[in-house]
Amino acid sequence: xxxxKIQPIRNGTVIDHITPxxxxxxxxxxxxxxxxxxxxxxxxxxxxxxxRKKDIVxxxxxxxxxxxxxxxxxIAPNATINIIRDYEVKEKxxxxxxDEIVGIVKCANPNCVSNSREPIKSRFVVKSRExxxxxxxxxxxxxxxxxxxxx
Amino acid sequence: xxxxxRDIVSIKDLTEDEILHILDVADGxxxxxxxxxxxxxxxxxxxASLFFEPSTRxxxxxxxxxxxxxxxxxxxxxxxxxxxxxxxxLADTIRTxxxxxxxxxxxxxxEGSARMAAEFAxxxxxxxxxxxxxxxxxxxxxxxxxxxxxxxxGENKVALVGDLKYGRTVHSLAYALALFKAEMVFIAPEQLQxxxxxxxxxxxxxxxxxxxxxxxxxxxxxxxxYVTRIQKERFPDPEEYNKVxxxxxxxxxxxxxxxxxxxxxxxxxxxxxxxxxxxxxxYAAYFRQAFNGVPVRMxxxxxxxxxxE
Numbered sequence: 001x002x003x004x005k006i007q008p009i010r011n012g013t014v015i016d017h018i019t020p021x022x023x024x025x026x027x028x029x030x031x032x033x034x035x036x037x038x039x040x041x042x043x044x045x046x047x048x049x050x051x052r053k054k055d056i057v058x059x060x061x062x063x064x065x066x067x068x069x070x071x072x073x074x075i076a077p078n079a080t081i082n083i084i085r086d087y088e089v090k091e092k093x094x095x096x097x098x099d100e101i102v103g104i105v106k107c108a109n110p111n112c113v114s115n116s117r118e119p120i121k122s123r124f125v126v127k128s129r130e131x132x133x134x135x136x137x138x139x140x141x142x143x144x145x146x147x148x149x150x151x
Numbered sequence: 152x153x154x155x156x157r158d159i160v161s162i163k164d165l166t167e168d169e170i171l172h173i174l175d176v177a178d179g180x181x182x183x184x185x186x187x188x189x190x191x192x193x194x195x196x197x198x199a200s201l202f203f204e205p206s207t208r209x210x211x212x213x214x215x216x217x218x219x220x221x222x223x224x225x226x227x228x229x230x231x232x233x234x235x236x237x238x239x240x241l242a243d244t245i246r247t248x249x250x251x252x253x254x255x256x257x258x259x260x261x262e263g264s265a266r267m268a269a270e271f272a273x274x275x276x277x278x279x280x281x282x283x284x285x286x287x288x289x290x291x292x293x294x295x296x297x298x299x300x301x302x303x304x305g306e307n308k309v310a311l312v313g314d315l316k317y318g319r320t321v322h323s324l325a326y327a328l329a330l331f332k333a334e335m336v337f338i339a340p341e342q343l344q345x346x347x348x349x350x351x352x353x354x355x356x357x358x359x360x361x362x363x364x365x366x367x368x369x370x371x372x373x374x375x376x377y378v379t380r381i382q383k384e385r386f387p388d389p390e391e392y393n394k395v396x397x398x399x400x401x402x403x404x405x406x407x408x409x410x411x412x413x414x415x416x417x418x419x420x421x422x423x424x425x426x427x428x429x430x431x432x433x434y435a436a437y438f439r440q441a442f443n444g445v446p447v448r449m450x451x452x453x454x455x456x457x458x459x460e
Contacts, residue, residue: 109262111260111261111262111282111283112261112262112263113241113259113261113262113263113264113266113267113281114263114267116241116261117240118240118241118242118267119240119242120242120267120270136263137263137266138262138263138264138266138267139262139263139282139284140161140262140263140284141262142348
């Protein structure tokens, strides 16, 4: 019998096909560990998949909205969101990079106004989706290493 | 075309037609800028001039522009005399200043500061330089000068010389010249050559571009030589700096080998880039360029304040 690393969930959200090694960053971006009540969260990393390795995150008893999850497209552009009800996949879609990314990544330019003590959140506009290129709304500098810039 | 209430943060916020309209309005401002005619166009209006960084030309020409049009000026030339010293944020300073004026002109050392100010202020923000970011009014006065001196913008071959990597004015100018499809040659030592993203953007707009390291060879067939200051702190080795500064000096000998009607421009202040012997020649357009800051800024103030459509 095939051994399961994580048990299937009855109700909730499964984020599948996360870039290997990024599961914990995904949790951080979604701020999923803050105020989730009694929902069980599991993350597995480097699971074998058909083509390549992947990470998976499962959140029980909570259905995440697309707008909440699309933010993770920054670091896991191939991720899929599965909404599970009574052990069955009821909805499935791929993450989409939003047009604007607010408060998730920090500008790499130390002299950018968004890195100073001003009452604003970091804000990036998407220059291109494939490959993903984003630039700071304020200083207009392109962020080279998006993953490293995650707040 | 409606400029009333608009922010002028980057040259990229303006279309080609909008730029030409600003230059046309500026053209009509010249007699007032020279003091030959009087104007009350902006009587009763107040411009706040918030300079968090030193400036000679930008601040003085903005203030002169406002006063020539009958308006008033409040503000400061250094942050030491303000509540910023007590730790007040820029956002709060802007929200305070806007309640005292009709337009804010600002210079601030941080990139993106003018963009942020525009988000907080309901009065128009005109960016007078944000760190290594944008300086749109310098760009507009450069375009104005080229058009005044040469009759057009796009039909010239323009050499951009000096520190093309860090100089904020040349990035905006290259973009604007590309908008008008002007041919450009970038002349700089390799370590100070134009950043690839600027080149990529200009090429995508269809502007013919070439690169050179040899000043004398590359300026032979150009119509405009736009020179920028090479800063000593960009070179870890002072010897290397001295060598480069010597090679990239514009002098009468180099100009004598070029086109008869070539002009030399410089955003100023200059240090060693242009030999003083050039100052009195027909080639020297840089002091006329500095004057042009007044009519161009008069045009911008009139447009964003609704004095002119």
